[in-house]
Amino acid sequence: MTDDVNREREPEEIWGGSWTEKKLDAFSKYVWAYISIMKRNKYWKTIYFDGFAGSGNRKDKRNSKLYQQLHFTSEEESGYKGAAERVLNLKDGLTFDYYYFIDKDESTIKKLEKNLNKKCDLKDKRLVFKSGDANKWVTELAKALRTNKYAALIFLDPFGMQINWDSISSLTDTRSDIWILVPTGIIVNRLLDRKGELKHIEKLESFFGLPEEEIKEYFYHLKTENTLFGDEEIIFKITRPIEKIARLYVRQLKTIWTHVTENPLRLSNSKGVPIFHLVFASNNKQAAKIANQIIKTL
Numbered sequence: 001m002t003d004d005v006n007r008e009r010e011p012e013e014i015w016g017g018s019w020t021e022k023k024l025d026a027f028s029k030y031v032w033a034y035i036s037i038m039k040r041n042k043y044w045k046t047i048y049f050d051g052f053a054g055s056g057n058r059k060d061k062r063n064s065k066l067y068q069q070l071h072f073t074s075e076e077e078s079g080y081k082g083a084a085e086r087v088l089n090l091k092d093g094l095t096f097d098y099y100y101f102i103d104k105d106e107s108t109i110k111k112l113e114k115n116l117n118k119k120c121d122l123k124d125k126r127l128v129f130k131s132g133d134a135n136k137w138v139t140e141l142a143k144a145l146r147t148n149k150y151a152a153l154i155f156l157d158p159f160g161m162q163i164n165w166d167s168i169s170s171l172t173d174t175r176s177d178i179w180i181l182v183p184t185g186i187i188v189n190r191l192l193d194r195k196g197e198l199k200h201i202e203k204l205e206s207f208f209g210l211p212e213e214e215i216k217e218y219f220y221h222l223k224t225e226n227t228l229f230g231d232e233e234i235i236f237k238i239t240r241p242i243e244k245i246a247r248l249y250v251r252q253l254k255t256i257w258t259h260v261t262e263n264p265l266r267l268s269n270s271k272g273v274p275i276f277h278l279v280f281a282s283n284n285k286q287a288a289k290i291a292n293q294i295i296k297t298l
């Protein structure tokens with residue numbers, strides 16, 4: 001079951017499309033603004049933390065059936081710049097004090113390290129590459145942040161529902177700014193089946209950090225219908241569920257951070273259907289203002 005909901009199973013029209021660029025564009029703009037401001041503040045040591053770093057390459061998907069259907073040109077393949085490369089090659093030579101790159105696959109994180117060595121100037125930069133589950137490493141990061149010496153910019157960019165609410169909530173009361181890719185349309189909405197049977201309720205609970213009753217109450221309502229056999233209670237899924245999934249996630253993030261983007265960046269497939277929402281949260285009002293402005297311009 002877990003594999004099913006976490007699998008990168010984007011249909012043809014959405015992988016590698018313009019939504020990926022839009023996401024990385026928003027994020028890179030924010031990183032630049034963030035580090036420009038933080039560099040003026042000497043008190044905090046800055047950490048860049050990427051929990052789903054990937055290999056930095058699209059070509060890794062070349063052997064999959066899905067990838068072959070996409071017919072990328074060689075320019076598109078070789079032109080891909082993942083988040084790690086963008087952050088390490090920021091304009092104006094802006095740098096963080098520490099960089100952490102995590103990926104569950106050891107071979108992927110090794111490839112990323114090799115790639116970055118080729119494409120970026122890593123001299124004088126402190127980089128750490130770790131394999132393993134991002135949830136575990138986010139919790140470790142949260143412990144380090146409690147020493148009050150570090151400020152972290154966190155990027156969580158999975159395709160599935162890999163991030164558990166427990167790891168998000170471990171960041172309570174830390175100096176952290178976070179961007180999270182929420183698979184609103186592509187996965188969460190599919191788990192909320194029309195009849196409210198919720199076969200993957202444990203996954204939904206650990207994702208939202210909410211009990212079954214609250215999830216059901218939020219996404220479904222009961223109506224009494226007059227049928228041939230008398231009155232019957234029928235369960236209905238709410239309208240515009242994808243936007244409401246994003247809204248619920250924002251509501252939950254507000255229990256951890258004081259400023260959360262009310263209108264996250266909506267990322268849609270070529271048919272205009274939202275597949276992900278990119279959400280931002282911080283305890284800093286100015287940071288949230290910048291994130292909102294970036295989102296509005298895209």
Ligand SMILES: C[S@@+](CC[C@H](N)C(=O)[O-])C[C@H]1O[C@@H](n2cnc3c(N)ncnc32)[C@H](O)[C@@H]1O
Pocket residue numbers: 051052053054055056057081082083084102103104105108132133134135157158159162
């Ligand atoms: C969307 S890709 C990352 C793209 C990358 N941020 C970029 O800008 O190119 C997602 C990555 O997350 C990794 N991944 C999946 N589940 C994970 C988990 N539980 N913990 C850490 N990494 C995970 C996958 O191996 C994959 O490389």
